[in-house]
Amino acid sequence: MGTPFSKLLELAGGVRKGRQLKAVIPGGSSTPILPGSIMMDCTMDYDSIAKAGSMLGSGALIVLDDSRCMVKSLQRLSYFYMHESCGQCTPCREGTGWMYRVVERIENGQGRPSDMDLLDNVAEDIMGRTICALGDAAAMPVRAMLKHFRPEFEYHIEHKTCMVPAYV
Ligand code: SF4
Incomplete structure (x- = not known):
């Protein structure tokens, strides 16, 4: 809680080589997807994600790179x-x-x-x-x-x- 999303992504190994971050589903599949650019300014806490327009939900992050439709x-x-x-x-x-x-x-x-x-x-x-x-x-x-x-x-x-x- 409170970790910047950018830091969390880095700790997890980042997106695949040669790819760009496209979108993030921040709290499990039911929570509203956010563009990667918005998530990069968020910290992993309820208020920050809510302000960005989604929810922390279960905390099960799904990260999509620019190869995803x-x-x-x-x-x-x-x-x-x-x-x-x-x-x-x-x-x-x-x-x-x-x-x-x-x-x-x-x-x-x-x-x-x-x-x-x-x-x-x-x-x-x-x-x-x-x-x-x-x-x-x-x-x-x-x-x-x-x-x-x-x-x-x-x-x-x-x-x-x-x-x-x-x-x-
Ligand atoms: S009870 Fe829940 S899962 Fe079942 S139909 Fe209604 S909303 Fe859907």
């Missing part, structure tokens, strides 16, 4: 939350599946220009309307990805391919 990353996260939904309440049961399918079609080059607003609306409609916290946990990554990495989603939809070169 944010659409693909969100597809994986959304699949996880769809799989984890127990189905007890409608917004989570239906919404997690909707979000996954929309992100999947964007990833597969079949996205529509209206999909980003659709995703954001579905995520907003889930938040605060479920029995347990999994609904919010599924929605927060979607909203944060669109907030910080919207151009990647737009590129996928417009060009039907990824703007991030394939990692070799």
